[in-house]
Amino acid sequence: MDHDEVFRALADPNRRLLLDALRIRDGQNLGQLCELIAMSRYGVMKHLRVLEKAGLITCERVGREKYHHLNSVPIQLVYERWVSNYARPWAGALSALKRYVEENEQMEKHIQMIFVQASAEKVWQALTDGALTKQYYFGSSIEAEWKVGGKYRYVNPDGSDLVTGEVIEIDPPHRLVTSFTPHFVPVEIPATQVTWLIEAEGDACKVTIIHEGVDTSTELGGQIGEGWSRILSGLKTLLETGNTLLLPPMGAH
Structure with missing residues (x-):
């Protein structure tokens, strides 16, 4: 896993908003996620591709629809790598990562x-x-x-x-x-x-x-x-x- 990809993906506020949306309600399609951000469908798709490349989301096709799921494993690995080894200087900067690991999605x-x-x-x-x-x-x-x-x-x-x-x-x-x-x-x-x-x-x-x-x-x-x-x-x-x-x-x- 490329930690730089994870950090780059999390650096954008729109991508963090998409992750928060999936944390609250997992398994949303493109149309549902587009309602959250004031940009074109193409722009949202680009953000989703960045998140998928970083491993922060996974995608599941059901018929013609594509559903997006939050994947917390890369965040867990980044948190362990940086907070466990450099707990004091990084704890504040990575507190958002810790919340993603500890908070759980309500889903079936x-x-x-x-x-x-x-x-x-x-x-x-x-x-x-x-x-x-x-x-x-x-x-x-x-x-x-x-x-x-x-x-x-x-x-x-x-x-x-x-x-x-x-x-x-x-x-x-x-x-x-x-x-x-x-x-x-x-x-x-x-x-x-x-x-x-x-x-x-x-x-x-x-x-x-x-x-x-x-x-x-x-x-x-x-x-x-x-x-x-x-x-x-x-x-x-x-x-x-x-x-x-x-x-x-x-x-x-």
Whole structure:
């Protein structure tokens, strides 16, 4: 990820306005976003292309419409890179980035994306190998029957379940769809659906996570939204450097 691209994208007030609009209501089309800014559709499209190039938004086509989704992962990475290493001098300047990471969108479909300098096969292995998941998925090792209808569980170091579910679709090394039942909260939560998409982009891959059926305006939804940012950031760090990304506990910012 190019940090300069992220900073350039955030430097323009109109682009920040578009990001705020997607934070408040995710999944808007061009017409809806054009209502917010006093400029031509072409001008808004140019701003959206800059945001997409920086990885700050992702796009989803549904029929003839193109919907735009906020992607907080690049902001998470920039925040970790600069605030964690230069906390005092940069904390004030980057407080807006911190707000984007901590505030969660109220939506039924949560989409995040990141580019990883690794092959699709390596990314798939990192998703399905328990020895690797424990290095980026909150210390948990995945155990699974990798077939449609197969059960899976992310197992904590103490043997308890972090997340369980069932494989709905599987197409190695490009697509994995599962149900998702969290066990890190004291109440029973209905299952939702998670889709992993792995798309080759030259020598790298675009990795997209789509979590459907979760309301990120709730406390649990907020935890899940930040959790995916941390998981994707940790996955990228592991595959590109071989190291585990060390982060403070969630909520400790």
